[in-house]
Amino acid sequence: xxxxxxxxxxxxxxxxxxxxxxxxxxxxxxxxxxxxxxxxxxxxxxxxxxxxxxxxxxxxxxxxxxxxxxxxxxxxxxxxxxxxxxxxxxxxxxxxxxxxxxxxxxxxxxxxxxxxxxxxxxxxxxxxxxxxxxxxxxxxxxxxxxxxxxxxxxxxxxxxxxxxxxxxxxxxxxxxxxxxxxxxxxxxxxxxxxxxxxxxxxxxxxxxxxxxxxxxxxxxxxxxxxxxxxxxxxxxxxxxxxxxxxxxxxxxxxxxxxxxxxxxxxxxxxxxxxxxxxxxxxxxxxxxxxxxxxxxxxxxxxxxxxx
Amino acid sequence: xxxxxxxxxxxxxxxxxxxxxxxxxxxxxxxxxxxxxxxxxxxxxxxxxxxxxxxxxxxxxxxxxxxxxxxxxxxxxxxxxxxxxxxxxxxxxxxxxxxxxxxxxxxxxxxxxxxxxxxxxxxxxxxxxxxxxxxxxxxxxxxxxxxxxxxxxxxxxxxxxxxxxxxxxxxxxxxxxxxxxxxxxxxxxxxxxxxxxxxxxxxxxxxxxxxxxxxxxxxxxxxxxxxxxxxxxxxxxxxxxxxxxxxxxxxxxxxxxxxxxxxxxxxxxxxxx
Numbered sequence: 001x002x003x004x005x006x007x008x009x010x011x012x013x014x015x016x017x018x019x020x021x022x023x024x025x026x027x028x029x030x031x032x033x034x035x036x037x038x039x040x041x042x043x044x045x046x047x048x049x050x051x052x053x054x055x056x057x058x059x060x061x062x063x064x065x066x067x068x069x070x071x072x073x074x075x076x077x078x079x080x081x082x083x084x085x086x087x088x089x090x091x092x093x094x095x096x097x098x099x100x101x102x103x104x105x106x107x108x109x110x111x112x113x114x115x116x117x118x119x120x121x122x123x124x125x126x127x128x129x130x131x132x133x134x135x136x137x138x139x140x141x142x143x144x145x146x147x148x149x150x151x152x153x154x155x156x157x158x159x160x161x162x163x164x165x166x167x168x169x170x171x172x173x174x175x176x177x178x179x180x181x182x183x184x185x186x187x188x189x190x191x192x193x194x195x196x197x198x199x200x201x202x203x204x205x206x207x208x209x210x211x212x213x214x215x216x217x218x219x220x221x222x223x224x225x226x227x228x229x230x231x232x233x234x235x236x237x238x239x240x241x242x243x244x245x246x247x248x249x250x251x252x253x254x255x256x257x258x259x260x261x262x263x264x265x266x267x268x269x270x271x272x273x274x275x276x277x278x279x280x281x282x283x284x285x286x287x288x289x290x291x292x293x294x295x296x297x298x299x300x301x302x303x304x305x306x307x
Numbered sequence: 308x309x310x311x312x313x314x315x316x317x318x319x320x321x322x323x324x325x326x327x328x329x330x331x332x333x334x335x336x337x338x339x340x341x342x343x344x345x346x347x348x349x350x351x352x353x354x355x356x357x358x359x360x361x362x363x364x365x366x367x368x369x370x371x372x373x374x375x376x377x378x379x380x381x382x383x384x385x386x387x388x389x390x391x392x393x394x395x396x397x398x399x400x401x402x403x404x405x406x407x408x409x410x411x412x413x414x415x416x417x418x419x420x421x422x423x424x425x426x427x428x429x430x431x432x433x434x435x436x437x438x439x440x441x442x443x444x445x446x447x448x449x450x451x452x453x454x455x456x457x458x459x460x461x462x463x464x465x466x467x468x469x470x471x472x473x474x475x476x477x478x479x480x481x482x483x484x485x486x487x488x489x490x491x492x493x494x495x496x497x498x499x500x501x502x503x504x505x506x507x508x509x510x511x512x513x514x515x516x517x518x519x520x521x522x523x524x525x526x527x528x529x530x531x532x533x534x535x536x537x538x539x540x541x542x543x544x545x546x547x548x549x550x551x552x553x554x555x556x557x558x559x560x561x562x563x564x565x566x567x568x569x570x571x572x573x574x575x576x577x578x579x580x
Binding site for chain 2: 026027029030031032033034036037038040041042043044045046047048049051052055104107108110111115125127128129131132134135136137138139140142143144145146147149151152153156184187196216237238241244245247248252261262265266269274277278281284285288289292301302305
């Protein structure tokens with residue numbers, strides 16, 4: 001193998017081929033390299049998004065939809081009291097899950113990066129956190145049902161230990177089970193980016209803070225957290241958008257008591273009411289875009305990632 | 308330096324242990340329940356032990372045809388994985404230089420990643436309907452999944468490429484390698500562990516995907532969609548058996564990948580020595 005590539009190189013020198021024979025400017029080479037991804041995203045992401053933006057202004061009845069420019073679909077979205085209620089409910093879930101996963105994710109990332117002493121152990125623990133993420137989200141969701149149910153493993157355990165006399169009812173098909181499932185599904189989305197940020201921090205800075213008399217708490221708040229903000233922001237964006245975009249967990253784990261923005265939308269899609277569904281979709285996209293843009297203002301994610 | 312563990316170590320170690328218990332506990336319960344006896348239900352107690360529910364998976368039922376959808380999922384995941392690797396490796400290399408439109412493309416990729424998944428599928432299915440095209444596994448569903456795996460592949464490649472020392476490429480050029488030889492014998496072998504990571508990541512993302520696929524699949528379901536349909540209609544341990552099997556498939560893939568990556572690294576470090 002080594003031999004072969006060695007002779008290759010030699011032949012080329014003997015041939016006397018010029019080293020840089022491609023006449024394309026560097027940016028054009030980059031264009032060719034990114035073109036396939038750009039085309040796929042343009043056709044399958046940008047164009048469909050523009051399409052439902054257009055359709056959101058269409059007229060419709062029970063048989064079909066008709067090109068038009070009317071704002072009725074938007075008027076309907078903003079005048080239905082359910083809209084605000086669903087947005088507030090989804091936002092509440094997102095905030096609770098965000099706070100919980102941020103606390104858990106930051107603590108675990110900190111443990112992995114600063115406290116675990118061998119690289120092998122760190123790798124092992126990180127894999128232990130990451131592996132469930134590569135398995136089915138649907139299965140991980142329904143896995144909570146036999147655990148949290150009225151006759152579930154958790155209630156049985158508490159009854160056997162005589163901690164409670166009657167099974168706890170609030171565990172399953174409630175806001176509680178929805179939040180637990182989200183935390184279970186998405187904490188890794190915090191751990192990954194935060195651990196990545198923490199591992200880039202120069203340890204000397206932390207020692208310097210200690211030497212200058214900062215307490216452990218002060219070091220955390222004034223040195224570590226500011227330096228880890230890229231990971232925190234990235235993780236927050238991922239967790240927030242996953243919860244806002246969810247329709248399966250809420251449907252399955254709330255027992256029909258709560259709706260999410262997207263589950264309401266999917267009902268409209270199933271009823272083939274595409275123009276009002278599109279108007280809802282546009283409002284949701286605008287909402288997510290404002291949230292993400294707001295978080296991205298805190299750090300220049302692109303600069304941190306690409307370079 | 309003081310070698311004693313600070314008290315925060317024990318605090319955080321405890322939290323880590325609890326988190327792992329939280330992560331794996333419920334899953335272990337469904338693996339155990341998938342061996343439920345023939346008369347048992349979806350909760351404890353176990354009424355005997357059996358593999359009845361695994362047998363039921365193979366029987367094409369009234370509700371769902373699990374084996375056929377499993378085959379479709381594997382095929383689609385393989386295709387998505389290959390396309391994601393080729394396209395995102397190329398783009399990852401392209402992003403190393405500044406080029407006009409780099410910022411725009413980056414933000415489009417991020418937007419594609421954070422867009423509520425169902426909406427992506429909705430837009431694509433709307434497009435197919437308006438163009439009068441029929442949706443299918445290798446057209447609309449493949450496309451919908453790529454809007455999810457490509458940004459993921461691209462972000463992974465950014466991390467992989469950031470650790471790559473360009474002087475290896477310059478050395479190859481100085482030694483007379485042409486662009487293809489440089490890619491084939493220098494760049495790709497060095498980036499290989501990361502590239503395998505992108506491939507396996509895309510495979511599992513596709514294999515488990517349902518939110519983007521549900522509106523774009525056409526008439527024949529993938530496995531997650533079949534499971535999704537089954538959840539609404541079935542309440543026997545057969546669901547748990549399916550869960551166990553799909554987890555075994557995912558774990559096998561992860562295990563194989565890790566083995567390959569570790570082997571590559573070992574071979575490389577031996578060569579260096």
